[in-house]
Every structure is written in C-alpha cells, then in structure tokens.
Amino acid sequence: MLKIVKNNKKARTGVLNLGGFEVQTPFFMPIATKGAVKNISIEDLQSLGAQIVLGNTYHLWLRPGDELIKQAGGLAEFMNWNGPILTDSGGFQVFSLGARAGKNFGKNGVKLIEEGVEFSDPLDGKKYFMSPEKSIEIQLNLGSNVVMVLDECPPFPCSHDYARKSMELTLRWAARCQKYFQQKAPEGSKRPLLFAIVQGGVYEDLRKECARRLVEMNFDGYAIGGVAVGEPRKHLYEILDWVVDELPQDKPRYLMGLGKPEEIAAAVEAGIDMFDCVIPTREGRHGRLFVWNEENPTMTKILADKNFYQTINIVNKKFEKDFSPIDLNCDCEACQNYSKAYLHHLLKIKEPLFLRLASIHNLNFYLKLMRVLRES
Numbered sequence: 001m002l003k004i005v006k007n008n009k010k011a012r013t014g015v016l017n018l019g020g021f022e023v024q025t026p027f028f029m030p031i032a033t034k035g036a037v038k039n040i041s042i043e044d045l046q047s048l049g050a051q052i053v054l055g056n057t058y059h060l061w062l063r064p065g066d067e068l069i070k071q072a073g074g075l076a077e078f079m080n081w082n083g084p085i086l087t088d089s090g091g092f093q094v095f096s097l098g099a100r101a102g103k104n105f106g107k108n109g110v111k112l113i114e115e116g117v118e119f120s121d122p123l124d125g126k127k128y129f130m131s132p133e134k135s136i137e138i139q140l141n142l143g144s145n146v147v148m149v150l151d152e153c154p155p156f157p158c159s160h161d162y163a164r165k166s167m168e169l170t171l172r173w174a175a176r177c178q179k180y181f182q183q184k185a186p187e188g189s190k191r192p193l194l195f196a197i198v199q200g201g202v203y204e205d206l207r208k209e210c211a212r213r214l215v216e217m218n219f220d221g222y223a224i225g226g227v228a229v230g231e232p233r234k235h236l237y238e239i240l241d242w243v244v245d246e247l248p249q250d251k252p253r254y255l256m257g258l259g260k261p262e263e264i265a266a267a268v269e270a271g272i273d274m275f276d277c278v279i280p281t282r283e284g285r286h287g288r289l290f291v292w293n294e295e296n297p298t299m300t301k302i303l304a305d306k307n308f309y310q311t312i313n314i315v316n317k318k319f320e321k322d323f324s325p326i327d328l329n330c331d332c333e334a335c336q337n338y339s340k341a342y343l344h345h346l347l348k349i350k351e352p353l354f355l356r357l358a359s360i361h362n363l364n365f366y367l368k369l370m371r372v373l374r375e376s
Contacts, residue, residue: 001193001220002252002273010244010271011299013374016252018052018084018145020189025252026268028370029054029086029276030363034063035079038281039355040363042080048332048364049371052083052145054276057138058090062121062128066141074143084145086276088256089135089177089197091150094119112152114169132176140184144192147185148223149177151197156231163201167210170199178217193220195254201226202235204242211246221252224272228257236263240270261290261369262306268373269303280366284358287315287347290365292329299376302369309365314358319344332364333357 002025004014014025030037030045033056037045045053055075060066072078076085094117095110104122111118116131135150150173154166174196181194196219200206214222224243227236236258247253254274255267264275280290288311294301302308312319312326322340334343334357346354 002250004250009269011269011373012271012273014252014273016273019192021052021084021145023051023084024374025273026370026373027051027274028264028366029274031056031276031278031281032079032081032085034059035069035075037359037363038285039352039359040281044333044356044360045081045363048360049367050083050363053079053081053085055085055087055142055144056090056093057087057135057142057148058093058130060087060142061090061138062123066138070141070143076143085143086146086274087139087142087144087148089148089150090130090138091117091135092153092257094130095153114172116150132173133180136177136180136184140181140186140192146221147181147192147194149174149194149196149219151199151225153226153229154199154201156202156226156229158201160201160203160206163199163203163206167200167206170197171210171213174214174219175217178219193252195219195221195223195252197223197225197256198243198247199226202231202239204238207239207242208246211243215246215248219251221254222247223254223256223274225256227255228259233263237266237270240267240272244271261309261366262302264366264369265299265302265373268299275370277366280362281359283311284362285355287313287358289314289326289358290362291327292365295329297372299373302372302376314340314343315347316344326361327365330361330364330368332361334361 002014002016004012006013016023016025029052030050032053069075069078116129118129120127132150139147151170152166154163185191196214198211200210227239252273255272259277291310291312293308293310297308319340325335326340327335
C-alpha cells in the first residue's frame, strides 16, 4: 500500500499503490468536482504531471448520476483519465449546499439523524437521503481508488459537547461504512482503499480520541477533516501536532481541503502525505497568479521563509505593458508562450482562454511545489 522511501524527522516520501498506479508522496490532487478540473483538459493535467485527481461524490451522484458513470466504466473512463481517483464522501457538500437550498427555495431540508442525512438539492429543491452505506455505494459505482467514509463536519465555533456528539456519530458512521465496504468492494488488484476521517473540532482530547479509535478499526488510510470550516489558521498547526503522532507510520495521511503553499509545506514537515484544495484554480480564475521568489527553491528554504513565493494580481494596470512572462522560473504553457500584458488583456476582455492559462500556471506551481518537497 504505502512504501516509505525516506524519512526526515516527521516528513517522509513514499510510494502509494492505488489500483496498479504508483503515486509518489507527498502529492497534491487537482479537484475535478463534477468530473472535470475547471477550465483544464485531461491532456493539460497529464502535461502538468498530475498523478491523481479528486472527484466529488455529492455532485456526481446528483448529476449525471453514479449509475450512468458506472455504465461508462467508472469515473476515470468517463473522463478519459489514465490515473487514480479519490472521491470524497459528499458529507461536506450535503451540509453546506443543503443549507443553500434554504435561500433558493425557502427550505433548508438538511435533517441529520442516526441513519444519515436528508437534504435538498439547491438547484431544484429535490430531496435526497445519504446514509454511510449510500455514500460508499456511490463511490464504488464511480470506481474510486480511494473511498472516504461519510462523516459529520462540525462547524466552527462549536461547544465541546457538540463536538463530542458529532465525533461519536462520525465514529459510528465510519464503522458502518467499513462494514458495507468490506461486503461490497471488489477483491484483488481493483480493490480501492478506504480512508477514515479524524474529527473533533479544535479540542485536543477529542482529536486524539477520534484518531485512536479509528486506528483501532484498522482503515487503509486516515484523513484529517474539519480544518477548513472557518477556524483561525493557528488551529491547523495545533491539530496536526495532536493527530499525526496518533496515526500509523505505514499508512497514508490526508489533510482535507487545504491549503496555501506555506500551509502545505508545513503540513508535509508535520508528516502529511496527501492534499487537495481549490485555491490554485479558483485564485487563477480571479487573476491571482503564484510566482516563485527563488529560481531553485528547496524544502529547507521554503520552511525557513514563508515568503518563498508571491501572488500577483494580473488585472492591475501596471501589467498592461509588461511583456515579460508571469514567472521566469516557470516552464508552464502560459509562461513559455505569453506575456503578462497579454494575460492582462485576456482577463480584461473576459476571454475564456485566460481561465485555462491561469489555471494551468497555478496548478503547475502547486505540482512543482510538491516535487520540490519530495526531492528535498
């Protein structure tokens, strides 16, 4: 499963085998929410050197439907992606987008019970019910290589009592997910990995207890959830410090939904192997582009100075006549072929080509960051 190649204190590099694909850790997953990374083709992802992508269980279940994707041969085949896929459980979207339905249709529809969660589709108001078993069923139909358990992600802030009740529900749901997965997942080389999710809010005792109890259940890997729900960033580093030492050395560790480049570097130093985040593509679409401050960055330099990069806003007038590339230290398609002035022009006229080039550039930055961290 996970073969550790090198340790440097808590940081480590390794090789994770996912359905016959060998993925170098630590790695970053571009987010293909609805079966596509926004504005990026599969050919672009391959040229960038992406190893694995993330699909969204909630969105793919509602549209076009997991049964249709199963008929296509799974999400990878449907997308024409020759690589592994991780799917989230859909739980975060059930709560966040179910709440949005309240604004659109005057009824939230999110109802949490022991059996699962009922919610309304924010686009048409239709009601759905997701149980732990249903989440696993959908992900198996999608042909995921890494399947996530269904969990409840408590809001920030919340009381210790609320966080404990939420954690206990997450643990019960994790056990149900594991039982269903063991009954339904294919055997042999096509068998995906099942990851549990450590919750517990910003409370040290709950985080550690949740991690220990999940480890006793012996999952294939462990994710740290609930660190991107509005809490101050100082809690991220506290939670990593509390949780990582409770997790097995020989199994992958996944920090969900984060983060900024300096946060990823710090998390790698803390012993995390897997990351996903919307930042590179979302920031790119709004004209914010990542630029290296050094020609030859190393992990030592990155950890010593959080200002190892800068973010420029290409819409600024100062770039109107700047005919240099975004980043002289970048080998992406945008930097090799186009100037800041041209990209400034594309964004100002709302030309869709800008969205593609900006997304390619920022994803290249993130994927290069991971290569630097691995090689260092």
